[in-house]
Amino acid sequence: MFHSPLILVEAADVFYGVSRNRFQAVFGANLAVMPRETFGLVGGSGSGKSTLLRVLAGLSPNWQGRIMIGGMNLEPGRSPPRAFHRRVQMVFQDPYASLNPRHTIDRIIADGLKLHGFTDLDRRIAAVLDQVGLGTRFRYRFPHELSGGQRQRVAIARAIALEPEVLLLDEPTSALDASVQAEILNLLAVIRQERSVTSVFVSHDLAVIAHVCDRLAVMQRGRIVEQLSADDLIMRKAGHPYTRELITASGESAAQ
Amino acid sequence: MMQPLLQVHGLTVTFPTPSGPVPVVRDFSLTMGREKIGVVGESGSGKSMTARAILGLVRPPGQVTARTLQLEDMDLMGLSPRGWQALRGKKAGMILQDPKFSLNPIKRIGNQIEETLRLHEPIRRGERRERALAMLEAVGIDDPVRVYKSYPHELSGGMGQRAMIAMMLVSSPNLLIADEPTSALDVVVREQVLRLLDTLVTDRGLGLILISHDLPMVARFCDRILVMYRGRVVETLDARYLDAATHPYTRGLLACLPSPATRGHMLPTLSRDPSWEAA
Ligand SMILES: Nc1ncnc2c1ncn2[C@@H]1O[C@H](COP(=O)(O)OP(=O)(O)OP(=O)(O)O)[C@@H](O)[C@H]1O
Ligand SMILES: Nc1ncnc2c1ncn2[C@@H]1O[C@H](COP(=O)(O)OP(=O)(O)OP(=O)(O)O)[C@@H](O)[C@H]1O
Ligand SMILES: [Mg+2]
Ligand SMILES: [Mg+2]
Numbered sequence: 013m014f015h016s017p018l019i020l021v022e023a024a025d026v027f028y029g030v031s032r033n034r035f036q037a038v039f040g041a042n043l044a045v046m047p048r049e050t051f052g053l054v055g056g057s058g059s060g061k062s063t064l065l066r067v068l069a070g071l072s073p074n075w076q077g078r079i080m081i082g083g084m085n086l087e088p089g090r091s092p093p094r095a096f097h098r099r100v101q102m103v104f105q106d107p108y109a110s111l112n113p114r115h116t117i118d119r120i121i122a123d124g125l126k127l128h129g130f131t132d133l134d135r136r137i138a139a140v141l142d143q144v145g146l147g148t149r150f151r152y153r154f155p156h157e158l159s160g161g162q163r164q165r166v167a168i169a170r171a172i173a174l175e176p177e178v179l180l181l182d183e184p185t186s187a188l189d190a191s192v193q194a195e196i197l198n199l200l201a202v203i204r205q206e207r208s209v210t211s212v213f214v215s216h217d218l219a220v221i222a223h224v225c226d227r228l229a230v231m232q233r234g235r236i237v238e239q240l241s242a243d244d245l246i247m248r249k250a251g252h253p254y255t256r257e258l259i260t261a262s263g264e265s266a267a268q
Numbered sequence: 269m270m271q272p273l274l275q276v277h278g279l280t281v282t283f284p285t286p287s288g289p290v291p292v293v294r295d296f297s298l299t300m301g302r303e304k305i306g307v308v309g310e311s312g313s314g315k316s317m318t319a320r321a322i323l324g325l326v327r328p329p330g331q332v333t334a335r336t337l338q339l340e341d342m343d344l345m346g347l348s349p350r351g352w353q354a355l356r357g358k359k360a361g362m363i364l365q366d367p368k369f370s371l372n373p374i375k376r377i378g379n380q381i382e383e384t385l386r387l388h389e390p391i392r393r394g395e396r397r398e399r400a401l402a403m404l405e406a407v408g409i410d411d412p413v414r415v416y417k418s419y420p421h422e423l424s425g426g427m428g429q430r431a432m433i434a435m436m437l438v439s440s441p442n443l444l445i446a447d448e449p450t451s452a453l454d455v456v457v458r459e460q461v462l463r464l465l466d467t468l469v470t471d472r473g474l475g476l477i478l479i480s481h482d483l484p485m486v487a488r489f490c491d492r493i494l495v496m497y498r499g500r501v502v503e504t505l506d507a508r509y510l511d512a513a514t515h516p517y518t519r520g521l522l523a524c525l526p527s528p529a530t531r532g533h534m535l536p537t538l539s540r541d542p543s544w545e546a547a
Contacts, residue, residue, distance in 0.1 A: 028422065035414070054454075055454065056454050056456070056457065057408075057424060057425070057426025057427060057430070057452060057453050057454050057457050058409075058410070058423075058424040058426060058427050059454075061424075062424060062425065063424075105425045105452065106366070106368060106369075106425060108366045108369045109368070109369065157283075158312075159311060159312040159315075159316060159317075160311075160316065160365045160366065160448065161311030161312060161481070162311060162312050165311075183425065183451075183452065186451045186452060187311070187365070187448065187451060187481070188311050188481060189308065189309065189310050189311050189481040189521065190481065190483065190521045190522075190524040190525050191310060191517070191520055191521055191524050191537065191538045192310065192311045193481075193524070193526075194524035194525075194526070194535035194536065194537050195537050197526065197535055198534045198535055198537065201534060216426075216452070216453065216454045216455060216458075218455070219525065219526050219527055219528075220526050222526070222527070222528050222531060223526035223527070223528075223530050223531055223535070224526075233410070242531065246528040246531070257456055258454065258455055258456060261455040261456045261458075261459055262455045
């Protein structure tokens with residue numbers, strides 16, 4: 013039996029600014045992510061990965077084309093309803109900018125839970141902080157009182173606390189050392205086993221992508237230049253020269 | 269013997285808590301010349317705080333103490349706020365871990381690079397612009413003219429990192445501390461930026477402290493590696509002999525890395541032991 017995609021993107025163009033100052037960041041993107049799939053997004057710095065993710069999260073109105081997530085069509089220029097944000101959560105690349113500097117970690121996570129009608133906040137907050145390896149010690153600190161990787165884990169905790177169906181992860185482990193990264197990747201794997209979660213995972217680390225993803229797309233200067241399976245990535249069966257360049261460059265740095 | 273570039277002995281950073289001051293950096297020592305030192309360590313182990321302390325950037329209520337903190341012939345202990353500022357503009361620079369957050373949000377990237385340049389060299393405006401654009405290109409920006417005119421929030425994560433690197437490079441410090449400078453870069457651009465840093469170390473005789481969670485990358489690029497765990501340096505390694513690592517944290521790090529072989533499996537994790545905290 014064929015399933016229909018849970019995330020469908022057709023001919024999506026994404027812009028910043030208007031008229032003369034308009035800059036096009038994504039050109040004609042097409043993607044189809046199946047339910048429960050983990051889909052990787054890799055590519056050049058500045059190629060439009062975060063831009064595409066923000067559109068999928070319903071946070072960026074300046075686009076055209078067709079985007080459907082979980083049976084709901086997104087409309088350009090319009091914010092999706094609140095319920096959408098409960099179902100679709102994003103972990104931002106830049107945790108500093110996405111965490112309110114005047115709120116404690118406790119409040120940052122509690123606010124999302126309250127907004128979406130969760131009860132039993134105290135237990136949930138403690139549990140989710142524990143899951144990302146931040147004990148109660150950190151609960152009443154402010155974002156600036158944490159290290160870079162600790163802030164990144166707060167952003168992950170805030171997103172998974174809402175038990176979303178879709179997780180959009182923008183470089184979620186880029187500030188973590190390998191030992192904590194392993195714990196977070198294992199946590200995401202457990203969540204996928206326990207619930208039906210579909211994810212898009214942005215990373216520049218091809219080893220991480222090969223470990224977690226089923227398929228991936230490669231972006232270069234605003235365009236998706238290739239889509240391939242993780243098996244093809246591992247076997248180095250890439251069609252596009254840019255994908256091959258990325259694989260070669262990662263191989264060189266991994267080889268030593 | 270030549271004077272070391274940087275000498276640090278017994279550097280400690282503490283934060284007050286209701287149950288007394290808690291150290292986040294404990295007894296850090298390093299003597300370095302014009303070489304490349306890598307610092308790796310667990311998330312939260314004190315890498316950024318050590319770097320900030322060396323450059324006088326720890327904000328209150330954090331407390332910094334040290335037996336020695338000396339850059340070339342200058343004693344940094346007891347430097348006035350103005351003294352620190354002068355030092356950071358000229359002799360020492362830092363690429364902060366959250367670059368977009370540390371750039372001035374209301375100034376265009378080009379102007380920020382030019383301002384730094386102007387502090388260092390008396391050159392004409394037109395030439396400053398040329399130099400700023402050339403720097404952006406050197407860090408792998410494809411469209412330097414657009415980025416020159418952009419504000420920090422209009423850049424991608426990796427472009428922000430590179431703008432910050434470009435700014436540090438025009439100021440030509442003697443000591444550069446780079447805190448995760450390549451964590452948002454794709455592998456191709458990352459190699460380009462590392463080569464650029466390498467050239468600077470060789471050509472300008474700069475000393476570089478590179479903080480990163482990427483142990484294989486640091487091992488490839490640096491001369492010596494310090495491994496931090498819960499506030500302490502638990503191991504110092506010659507970068508060529510990573511295999512000689514004996515501390516269980518360092519050894520564990522290499523075992524936790526994902527690879528094609530780990531696909532579909534849980535990754536090994538560390539069972540951290542309290543005895544690891546002893547240096
Ligand atoms: N608010 C904005 N205004 C104008 N241009 C923007 C804005 N945000 C991003 N851009 C531009 O859009 C392009 C894509 O940026 P994006 O952040 O999506 O890249 P990315 O693939 O996530 O890169 P990185 O790997 O470096 O994070 C870049 O050229 C960037 O300068
Ligand atoms: N203002 C503060 N008050 C109390 N503790 C703090 C404060 N700022 C940082 N810390 C703590 O100091 C420790 C060291 O932080 P630091 O930023 O140096 O870590 P790091 O090694 O750079 O970690 P990462 O790799 O995650 O960036 C962390 O455990 C952090 O929670
Ligand atoms: Mg990005
Ligand atoms: Mg840090």
